[in-house]
Structure formats: C-alpha cells, structure tokens
Amino acid sequence: MKTILISIKITVAFCIILFGGYVMVLWGFARLVTPNEGQAEVLTLDGKVVGATNVGQEFSDMKYFWGRPSAVDYNGGGSGGSNKAVSNPEYLKEVGVRIEQFLESHPYLERKDLPSELVTASASGLDPHISPLAAEVQIQRIADARQMKVEYIAEIIVNTTHKPLVGQPYINVLELNIALDSAILNENKG
C-alpha cells in the first residue's frame, strides 16, 4: 500500500518536473531562437505565405518543378509511405505507369536518365526535397511552359541547391518554385 502511494506521488512529481523543467524550457528556447516561435517554418512569396519550408506540397502544373510521388497526396495533417515491398507486382506496375507518364510530359528525356526518386513514393509522403539531378531533367519542360531561357532556369537551380557539410546536395522544391515565380515578378516590376 505504501508503495502504491509513493508510486502516485512520484509519478505526479515527475510530471511536474518534466513539464516545468524540460518542456517549458525547450518551449521558451524555441520562442527565443526560432523566427517562427517554435512553429513550423513557412515560406512567403510577395508577402503571402505559400507553404511550410519543411513540408512538401503537391505540384502538377507544367510551369513548376515537381516533387516526389506521395502515398498520402501531401496531406500535411497526416503522413505515410506506401509500405510496398520491393517485390510487390502491383507496386511495380504502378511505378511503370509513373515512368510512362513522366516520359510523356518530358518527351525529350531518355529513360535511362530518369532518377528513380521521381517515380517512387517518399517515406513520409511529405518529402519537400529532390536531388539536383531530378530538377535538371525538368528544366526543358519549364522553359517551354514559361518561355524562359534554359540557362536562366539552370542558374536558379544552382542558386537554390543546398550543399550541407555532410550528406548529399538537395533542393527544396517549394523554394525553387518560389524563386522561379519571384524571378518573373521582378522582371515585370523592372
């Protein structure tokens, strides 16, 4: 009986210690050091919020770079991967269809140059990134849709590529598309 009483007391004590001495400290720290007071960071275009930096969003318009397939249609309120086994015949058929569709929208592209990440679903269904290679294969399509120069778009890609000290270089698709749109905005203003 005495042990049960101690159990109750110590559990409540731990709750108080953890909330006051740990959760609230981190919460305060986040408010101090992050621009968004600990909330998910967002990106803006022309002063308007257009998405969270670290949450991928769907792009299907011809004038934007596309991200990776998502098993949950980029639902940021949930998340999920396809959970398909590498040997699953149904899944492989789906990948085949994705390859055909991608090649159809990019007729100039050779099959062997298509990076697999553009036809396989990410783990979270919210992957905000693609590799520089996966962006390069899309340049021609966007240049055609926007009537922009290929070299100009290639330059934007170089400028938005992140090169971490360790790990592979990557591109945030939303950042890249915002850079594209704001390039046009600036041109119009200028």
Next chain:
Amino acid sequence: MNYEILGVALQVLVLVALSYPLGRYIAKVYRGEKNFMDFLTPFENCIYKVCSIDPNEQMGWKRFLKVLLILNLFWFVWGMVLLFIQGGLPLNPDNNIGQSASQAFNTCISFMVNCNLQHYSGETGLTYFTQLFVIMLFQFVTAATGMAAFAAVMKGMGSKTTQTLGNFWVYLVRTLTRILIPLSMIVGMLLILDGTPMTLEGKQTLTTLEGREQVISQGPVAAIVAIKQLGTNGGGFFGVNSSHPLENPSYFTNMVECISILFISMSLIWCLGFYLKRRKFAACIFGVMFLAYLTTVGIAVHQEMGGNPEIATMGISQLNGSMEGKEVRFGSAATALWSMTTTVTSNGSVNGMHDSLTPLSGMLAMLNMQINCWFGGVGVGFMNYYIFIIIAVFLSGLMVGRTPEFLGKKIEPKEMKIAVIIALLHPFVILCGTAIASHLAVNDPTLAAAWLSNPSFHGLSQMLYEFTSSAANNGSGFEGLSDNTPFWNISTGIVLILSRYLPIIGQVAIVGILAQKRFVPESAGTLKTDTVTFSVMTFAVIFIIAALAFFPALTLGPIAEYLTIK
C-alpha cells in the same frame, strides 16, 4: 556516393567517441561518487522527502522487483485512463477524440514496456496532453526503469557477497535528473535550432503555391523526439516517425537523432567496465556487439545503395539507391544505417519505411531484434546479453570439466533454468504468434487481404516482423500491416508484457541469487571471461540459440523474397 558512406562512417565514429566518457560518468552516478551534477543533490533530496521515500533503504532482489512492478502497474492504470478520456482534457487544440478500449490497451502497454509500437497515428490519435503526460512521461520513466534495473544488476555483480541490490527509487530519480533530462535537453535544443517545431499551437492551415489548401500538423515535437531517441523508446510524434520532415528536418538532425539511438545503450557497456573495475571484460563485450552491429550496417548500406533490382530492369537511373519509402535529404545509406541502429537497440524509431527495404536489409532488421542483445534497449540490452554469458559460462565449464564460475560465483542448476527459460521465451512468443496469425490468414483470404499490404513471402514477413518487434520491445514495423484491429492490439499487447517483464524478473533474480552466494576467489583454474576465446564462445551461443531458431521462418519470408527478385 562516397559522401554518403563518409556520412555513415562519421556517425559511427562520433557515437563511439562520445559513448566512452558518458559511460564513465554514468558509472559515477550509480556508484554515488562525486560528479559535476552534484549541485542537484538538494533537489533530489526534496523529491525523496515529498514522496516519502527513504533513500537509505537497501532493497533485496525480491523487494526491488516488487517495487518496480507495482510502479509499472500504476503507470498502466494512469495511461489507460488518460488515453481513454483525452478528448475532454486540456491541450487539445485539434479536438482529437479518445482512443478505443483495445487501442488504449495496446498503446498503454506498448509505452509502459518501453516498446512504443504504435497502432495509431500521432497526428490524430493523441492530444498534446497525452503526448506529454502519457507518451513523453512514459518515454522518460520506462527508460529510467530499465536503467535502474541495470544499476541493480551491476551492484549485484560487483559485490562479493550481498543481500541487497540498492534502492530502486534512488536509481530511478538519479537516472532522470542526472542522465536523461540533461541529455534530452541538449538534443532537443539542437533539433530546435535546425527547424524541428516546439509549440503548443494547433495545426496551421495554408494555401499552397498552386492554390490548394494544406493543413500542417505540429506541436511540442522537439521535446518528445529527444527522449524518444535517447531512451530507446522510438514512439514518434508523427505517424511516420523520424522520416517526417518536421520531426527530422535535415541531415544534421538525422545525425543527432541517429547517434542518440545508440548513445546510452553503448555507453552502458563502458559503464559496466568502470563500475566493476573490469574494463577488459567490458571491452570484450563491446567488441562482440560492435562487430555484429558493423556487419549488419555494412550489408544493409550496400543493399540499399544498390537499388531495387526489379526497378533496375525498367531501365531508369537509380543513382541514389532504392528510394521507395526513403527521403531525399537522408539518402539511402543514412536510412540503412538508421534501420540497423534502431533494431540492434530496442528503439524502433524509423527514418524510412522498413516495409520497403530491400529483402536482405529487412531480414537483418528482423534478425537484430530476434537476437535482441547487440547493445539492446537502455539497461535491458546488456541484461539480455548477461543471460547468454551465463549459458556460455555453463557450457564452457562442461566442455573443460570445471565447475562453472562467473565473477567469483558458482553457476548452479537454479540460475541455469531461469537463464534458459528466458533465452527460449523470445523465439517461443515470436514464432507461436506468427504461426497463429499466418494460420488465420491462410484459412481466411479476406482476413489476409485486410491485414497485409503485400502478397506472398513479404506478407509473411510483415506478420513475423510485427511479433518480432513486439517481443524485442522495439516498436518499429512493416507498417503496411493494418494492425489497429482487436487481434493485433491484444495479441501483440500480451507478447509485449511477457517479453518485457519476464526477462527483467529473471535477470534480476539470477543476479540476486548469485550475489547472495559465497565468493570464490579467482585462481589459475578459473575460466577467464575477459578473453577473445570466451567472446567467440558467447557469440556462438547467441548465434545458435537466437539466430538459428528463426532461420526457418526467415527462409520463408525475406530469403525467399530475395531469391525470387534476382
């Protein structure tokens, strides 16, 4: 490509380098020696006073276990109640509802036993209140429970003849105040600096660049992720765990989180050496575990970077490896490293979908959990290895015709019986569970269709993985299995309880019984346990008992899958 391998090597190096000093520090904490956190002593005394704990009480092994189990039972009630009524509690900005009875049962058990199997998705299945006061609380206290048991085991092993194993409450409190909270604080801050949310605000709603509405789940993520990684818990804030770009936003956070998985488990092996003043003995154990870990990492990295052979036949480029169920910012090598790191410990967090791993990596993930003693969960990992040491000592004793002795204590039939039962319990619950589930699935195709997201060999792997993960208290999954059904909630719940508490009881009992025996000083005739020969012997025992028991099941699952896709 080479950068990826370099990244993996760097993570392993940093991990080993940091674990050594931490091990020395933890030994000081449990020995009660002077250390730089002593300024907390008055605060800890205050906790003892408020909770009417007598910190000077010395507990025998039976009393120690009784207190541990009563406290855990109380936590079960606490968790059940809160999960059930969470819809009406504060800190629920997204208006999520309470869990169903079978789901609350499973969630509560799985967090209570430090497993963190999740049959719900964090975004919708919990509120911030239960995230903090059930999930996060349990992640701290159950890790501390495992480490307290480990401290008792060390005390028993280190004493010549003793009736007592120390004070459970003191171990528990010190583990929290001096090890888990400070480390989590550092990790949490690093995560916040690189973009992990830490807020009590509810979901954000945004309009995307193409004009669609998108809802963004967030919350007190950093606080929970830090202890989830360090305490070998693994229950993520979001449904997809650390593959979620808010839970794990960059390669840097990925390194921090991946290192945190093994950090404490690894340092406890060094801690053992410092505590017992037998550093060579600890180094031998470390060597066996580390080599086994590196081997699995090597194979998995190679497999994942090699890509999916079935997709290779479609003629597209797989420069980045097998990318299904992986994230671009980590790449396939770091995901392979994580999948092995999380399964050698009982962590179970993931940064990619294990269901979509190539067959051999998937098999190694299972094998790691089936062996369940390469580093293992905080505290309990070494204790599993300890069982195999006892068996190895006994077998070697028989082989050379001497009385088996370990650290100056005779190993006799009573301890051997407990050790063997514990060692065989693990394959028993996993294989029986999988057998029952596959029997049901085979006889009822609608059930198979409802449960499994993949046909054929991989379908069996999904069920085998679920029971393996439950029995190893790991908590990762082949998540294509639709496991939020009464069958899976209850069957895995039972497996979880059996395989958390029976081993702890058995291990503490063996140590307690051995500690009471008369101390026999070492002589020329004593079997040396800190040699390479004995390490190989222990490895052989583990391999024969643990690994070979599962070989037939693995052949039907991942090995068959591997052979058919070539």
